[in-house]
Structure formats: C-alpha cells, structure tokens
Amino acid sequence: MIENYKAVYEGAEAEIIEKKSRFIATVFPVESEEQAIALIEATKKKYWNANHNCFAYIIGKNQEIQRCSDDGEPSQTAGRPMLDVLLLEGIHNTLVIVTRYFGGTLLGTGGLVRAYSKAVQEGLANSLIANKCLATKLCIETDYNGIGKIQYLLGQRKINTLSSEYTDRVEITVLVPISEKEGLIKAIIEATNGKAFLEELEDIYFAIIKDEVICFVD
Template sequence: MIEYYKAVYQGGVGELTEKKSRFIATVCPVNNEEEAVSFIESSKKKYWDASHNCSAYVIGENNQIQRCSDDGEPGQTAGKPMLDVLLGEGIHNSAVVVTRYFGGTLLGTGGLVRAYASAVQEGLKNSLIIEKKYAVKLFICTDYNLIGKIQYLLGQRKINIYSSNYTDQVDITVLVPIKELEELKKAVIETTNGKAVLEEINYLYFAQINEEVICFES
C-alpha cells in the first residue's frame, strides 16, 4: 500500500472553445475498469451527436491500469494528452471524457493536443479532488484522568478522532497515518505510564473534506 494518493471524489464538468470547436470535459471517479467503460459509454450516448468523445482513465493505487482513446482524432492528439494530465496531476481511480463539437476550423496536431489537455484541466478544476491517506484505525481506552493528556498528544500531531464513547471509562478511536503509528503508540504509553489500552483495529484509507473525515474501508 502507498502512504497517500490523490483521487477524484466528486466529478465535474469543464468547457472551453478553440477556433469555434467546443470541448466539454466530464470527469468521474471510478473504482475499476468496468465502471470506467460504463462511464465512457454513457457519455457517448449523452453526446451522441458530437464529432468525437475521447477518453482516458487511470485505475489503481499505482496506476496499474491506464487506457486512452482518440475516438477518431489523429493518433496521439487526444487520448494520450488527456491521460498525461491525469498522470501529471497524480490523480488515481479517475476517468475523463472530452467531447468535441467540431467548429469548422482544423486545429492541427499541436492545437488538438493543447485543447484536449486544457479541457481535462478545466474538468479537474470543477471536480472535488481528495488526498487519501493510508492509516490504522487505533482504539484507545483510558480513564478520565488521562484523556486530557492523550487529547493533547493527538492535537499536537493533528491525529483525527474517528469516534468516542464516554462511560465509566473513555474509549476513542483514532485514524493514524502508517508512518506515525509507532511514535504515537510510544508517546501514549509513556504519557499514561502504560495505563492506556491500545488496539489496532484495521487498516484503511481516509480523507478529510473540510471538517468531515471519510473512510474508505475495503
């Protein structure tokens, strides 16, 4: 697992006009190739009257799957530039279709490359991009006398509290990035003189959107 990566959480649409040709970029999050293909087909049906519906997608934490299509445009002038934008921005598990309505003026090879790449950038600007971090969901059980010290440690390290439960003791669950796990566990044990109970529950990716924490459990 990689420690973190960027992905599209909510897709968006961007548009530009170049020499009267209209380029519409539609971005969509996808989890597998089947979803990517389905999204591309639905875009083609929606824009059935367009000159071209070019596409690109990247799937996997390490971009194991990469595909692109020029859909009738001259080779390497549409799909590849679109794919290059996704890879250049470091965005994973995402697909994009750029729809072109031909305006009557040829753009040339360089013009097409710039137009398709720029359209994808416009689409990404209007999408919600998140950073997924690989973490451990860590359970901490302590008493009321020590919870303040633990909360101080978490605040110092900007560790997200996922949930909490206050009864005769205090139970909290936190999301700890992998690289910070051992240091945090050591700090909690030292601060509480070993009185706090720590338990690693599971591993997952999470992202923070404004004040909300979203977990992506497999």
C-alpha cells in the first residue's frame, strides 16, 4: 500500500472563455471505470447541444487505469492534455470532463491544448482535494501516571486522537502515520517504562478536511 496519495473529495465546476468559446470543466471523484463511464454519459446528455465533451480520468491508488478522449477535437489537443494535468497534480480516482461550446474562432492546436489544460486546472482549483495518508489505528491503554507523558508525545508529533475513555485507566485510540509508527511506539514504551498496553487495530487512509479527520475505507 502506498503511504500517500491525492484524490478529489468533492468535485466542482469551472468555466473559462477563449476567443468566445466556452470551456466548462466538471470534476468528479470516481472509484471505478464503470462509474466514470456513467458520469460521462450523463454529462453528454446534460450538455447535449455542446460541440465537444472531452474527458480524462485516472483510477486506482497506483493510477492503474488512465483513459482520455478528444471527442472530435484534433488528435492530442484535448483529452491527452487534460490527462497530463491530472498526472502532473498526482491526482488519483478522479474524472474531469470539459464541455466546449464553439465560439466561431479557431484556436489552433496550441490554443486548444492551453484551453483544455487551463479548464482542468480551474476545475481542480475549485474542487476539494484530499491528501490521503496511510496510518495505523493504535489503541493505547495506560494508567493516569502515564497519560500525561503519552499526550505530550502525541502532541509533539501532531498525532490525531480518534477517541478517549477515562475509567480506572485511560484508553485512547489514535491515528499514526505509517512512517511514524515504530518511532512513536518505541517512545511510548520508554516514557511509560513498558507499562502502557499498545494494540494495532487496522491500517486505514485518512485526510484532514476542513479541520476534521476523515477516515476512508479503500
């Protein structure tokens, strides 16, 4: 499993005008090629009177599936430049469709490449992008003498706490990025003289979105 990747969390639209041609970019989060194809068909129906509905999508944590279409524009002037923007941004599980209404003036191949690329960039800028990080859910159980030391370590490393329970002992569940797991566990054991009980529950992706921790089942 890769440690980090970016994906669209909430899609958006953006519109640009180039020599009276309208380029409308619509960005979607997608989890499968079937979902992407269905959204492409739905968008073509929505913009049934447009001259072109070009698209590009990348699916998979390793960007295994990559597809694009010029939809009638000159070869390599729309779909491929759109896909290149997604690749440059390191985006996963994302579909972008750019709808064009021709304004009467030819843009030339260079102009088309720039327009479609810019439309995708604007669409992504308006979307909410999640930076997903692979982490371990770690359950920590300790006595009240140890909790202060543990909380200091967590704060020092900016580790997110998912839940906490205070009874005769303290039990907290935290999200530890994979790259920091071994170091944190070692530090907790040393700080509590081995008295804290640690249990690794599961590995999961998470992202901080609008100051909130969001976990993903990938």
